[in-house]
Amino acid sequence: MMHLLQTRSLVAQMIPRGMENRSSQDAFHASTRLWCSRPGLSAHRFVIAAQPLTNWLLSTVLLSRIQCIWIELTVARVCTAIRRGVATMKRVFGIDVGGMSVKFAIVDETGTIIEHWSVPTNLTDAGSHIPDEMISSINEKLASSPEPIVAIGAGIPGPVNGENAVRAVNLGWGNMPLGNILREGTGLPVALINDANAAAVGEVWMGGEGSVTGNSIFVTLGTGVGGGIIIDGKIVGGDHGCGGEIGHIPVVAPSERVCGCGNVNCLECYASATGIIKNANELAEKAGEERRFTKGEEIFEEVKQGGATATAARDMTVDYLARALAGIMATVDPSEVIVGGGLSGAGDLLMVPLAERLDRYVFPPMRGCYTLRRATLGNEAGILGAAYQALQLV
Ligand SMILES: [Zn+2]
Structure with a gap:
């Protein structure tokens, strides 16, 4: 009787919370995952630790003791092999410095985010x-x-020139030698990258089936238009940190719209989320319509x-x-264009006509x-793009 009570107690400790009422097979798998995830658990210690598993298997699924030990040893071997592989994998910090929060992650060579957290951005004193x-x-x-973490990659909301964030208006920064400060403060090598460029690298690295080896173009259509261009597996930062500023390509337009950069009729005046609303309202006014659009979603709903106005x-x-x-494609000859x-978020309502137009304008051999x-x-x-840049340092 004493033995049975002890066994029940051990089984209760071993089965993860919430699994008590699941089938014995589910509970076995969950228990195995739980044991495998314990840090520093060697094969020998695993076998010792898994003795309650033996008792549980004996008492619930009526396997022989030899069968149970065989299962434990096999699981232990697999766990040890996985652990050896994971232990040799480099880990880095991927950081996204934003105006609201600074997002951190520990990322390994496969692009797996092992842990992530964020802290509010302290905007006091510039x-x-x-x-x-x-x-x-x-x-x-x-x-x-x-596990050791061997480098830092940080995405900055502004141009980056080598180790310096040249200007980040949202953070209150003028010239900030962030790379040098982080390296001296942590002892780790540091890669800085513009945040839109970081998103480009992250998307190319982990967002699809591509790899960061060839040529890719990434464009974001948000409040503004941002982006990044990757040539021969390297992001184009430019000589002044302004590479990939796709949103500020000048366009020929019948009206004049002043861009946030100070120029007139940049691409983002027409192709951003705010640009499409201006397009729709301009067309509505011309058509003598009373109503005005305030959101991109309204336009795509129509x-x-x-x-007719929304479609135009x-x-x-x-x-x-x-x-x-198409202009950038004629320069870069990419395999992948990412939006x-x-x-x-409009999905096919945006992407299908974009594919048709792109095919019309692109250099024919492409x-x-x-x-x-x-x-x-x-x-x-x-975060992933910043981590990728950090991995290139080690
Ligand atoms: Zn501009």
Whole structure:
């Protein structure tokens, strides 16, 4: 009787919470995963630790003791092999410095995010405390991490020139030697990258079936138009940190719209989420319509219903975008063109006409030689791209 009570107690400890009422097979798999996930569990210790598993198997599924031990040893061998592989894999910090929060992740060579967290961005004193707060967060994680973390990659909302963030208006930064500050504060090598470029690298690396080896174009259609261009597996940062500023390609337009950069009629005045609303309202006014659009979603909802003004506004946006992309494609000859940002949420209503226009404008020998797809990673793209840049340092 005593033996039975002990066994029940051990089984209760071993079965993960919430699995108590599941089938014995489910509970066995969950228990195995739980044991495998315990840090530093060697094969020998695993066998010792898994003795309750033997008792449980004996008492519930009536396997012989030899069968149970064979199962334990096999699982232990598999776990040890996996652990050896994981232990030799490099890990880095991928960081996305934003105006609201600084997002951190520990990422391995396969692009797996092992852990992620964020801290609010401290904008007081012109953002001058941000680097020190980043260092504290990194050093805290370095001290507690069971595996070494060997480099830092950080995406910055502004142009980046080598180790310097040249200007990041959202953070209050002028010239900020962030690379040098982080390296001295943590002892790790640091790669800085513009945040849109980081998203481009992340999307190409982990968002599809491609790899960061060839030529790709990434464009985001949000409040503005951002992007990144990858040539021979390397992001084009440019000599002044302005590479891949697709949104500021000048377009020929019948009206004059002032861009946030100070120029007139940049691509983002027409092809961003705010640009398409201006397109629609301009067309509505010309058609003598009273109503005005305030959201991109309203426009695409009307496109779905066959609304003439909304469809014309969508086509106008697509046309400007396709011409600009075809121009970059003629320069870069990419295998992949990726579209992200809020406007890409319209799906086929945007992507199908964009594919048609792009095919019309692209240099003819390139037709059928590239893929056009939507971005898939969302907010994780920037963190992964920054991590990828860090991995190139080690
Ligand atoms: Zn501009």
